[in-house]
Amino acid sequence: MITPVPKTDFELIFEAVPGLYLILFPDLTIAAVSDAYLSATMTQRDAIVGRGLFDVFPDNPDEENATGESNLHASLNRVIANHVADTMAIQKYDIRRPDGTFEVRYWSPINKPVLDAENNLRYIIHRAEDVTSFVLMQEADEKQRKENIELRARLDQMSREIMVRAQEIQNMNAELKQQIAEKTEKEQQYIEVNKELDSFSYSVSHDLRAPLRAIHGYAQILIEDYGNHIDDDGKRVTRVIMDNANRMGLLIDDLLAFSRLGKQSVVKGIFDMKPVVESVLSEIQGTYAGKSISVDISDLPRAYGDRNMIRHVLVNLLSNSVKYSSRNDKITISIGAYTENDQQVYYIKDNGVGFDMRYYDKLFSVFQRLHSSSEFEGTGVGLAIAHRIVSKHHGRIWAEGQVDQGATFFFSLPLNVTNQY
């Protein structure tokens, strides 16, 4: 036999139910409330029972777009009008703290009519479920999602930028490859040109000299075999032919020497300059026997360069000095050196015919001469060769002169850092 629950206990039971319940009169004053509701809304039973629902739970006045109150009102009105339960969507309905501030809350409410036997509305049960943490979690998820999207977007942006950079690098690589290809092609062309130049100088060497030899040889035969048929002027003319053939031979030889120099590589070493100068001088003095040549050689530092090539420079410069001073009764040549800006400068000074600085530009050019070959013989290649050799050493060659006041020729060689004097 089950003892029925005493009627008085129902109030006790209702207040203890583990749900958030509010019982309203049809005029929306609060009739009863569960303990859970009170604790969730931070209210006291005495303070709210008998008061109007919206008096107790107003919207958060700080929230301009708050719709909690009006949505609840609409739902309750529907219950009052239709006598059927009304489930509301999740509502943001902030709770007023005892201190008057509001706390964010989300609710999932349902309003259900309580009807009597005559179908009159007696009460409305308002049940609310606090879904704040769920909503907040969802919001957090949403935020995370948005952040993810943002991150994703940034990632996309970054990968686009990386793609762009990669494209740029690829373009640069392609450009570089192109440049390398062009360079290789140029080198190939350079090699080709060099080859052509080789065969050119070969044929110059061979084919140009052969007819000269014939010209000279047959002119000689003319004089030797037919001398008694030719008068003196005829012989003179024939000798002019022979002289010119000889001179052309010299020009070809010098030109070949000059072009061969372009291909020759510089083999550098440290060597004593003075003995080189002395040996060159003794060679030259031999060809000018009978001339009084006074040479003054000051201390010459050791040089760093290709000994044979530098000797060639000295041969050209010293023989020029003697040649262009040879009209003097006494030839005076002084040779010296000094250091300037990491360069060892050597100079050769003579008391010869000098030159006009106005024509300085032509001094070191091939086949350019400042004196006619009837005044001083030569082909105009010697200084060009000297210039080429010094340039190959990364040095400099220059001159100072004045007509009939002598000339000084300078050439510099880079100092070797390991060179100890």
Added chain:
Amino acid sequence: MPNSLIEILLVEDSMNDAELTIRALKKINLANNLIHLTDGAEAIDFIFAQGKYSDRNIDDKPKLILLDLHMPKVGGLEVLEKIKTSEQTKAIPVVVMTSSREQKDIVESYKLGVNAYVVKPVGFNEFAKAVADLGLFWLLVNQSTRS
């Protein structure tokens, strides 16, 4: 019959150079038994007694070969190589006479065993002197090794 012996074989495609050479040799009486051929192929045929020279006696060797390098068809270096790699002919003195001052020609000639290398000067007197000196020297050397 010593007079039929070839003293000098001149291989030279330039008729002018040949004439000047022969003239210089004549002046010192060395051109009496001289044969002049104008290309390398014919020179090889002559030296090795083949082709149109097949009835020649290969042992009837010239005492001196004056060889130009720059010739059509078969060049002087090829002739030189043939002479110096054959046991039968490598003792014949060969003097290369050329206009070429090219280092590679000189080096190559000496590698192949040339006996002398002369760059033909433009001046006739120098040329004649070079020819005469060479002719005298090598003919004398050759005679002394034979005796």
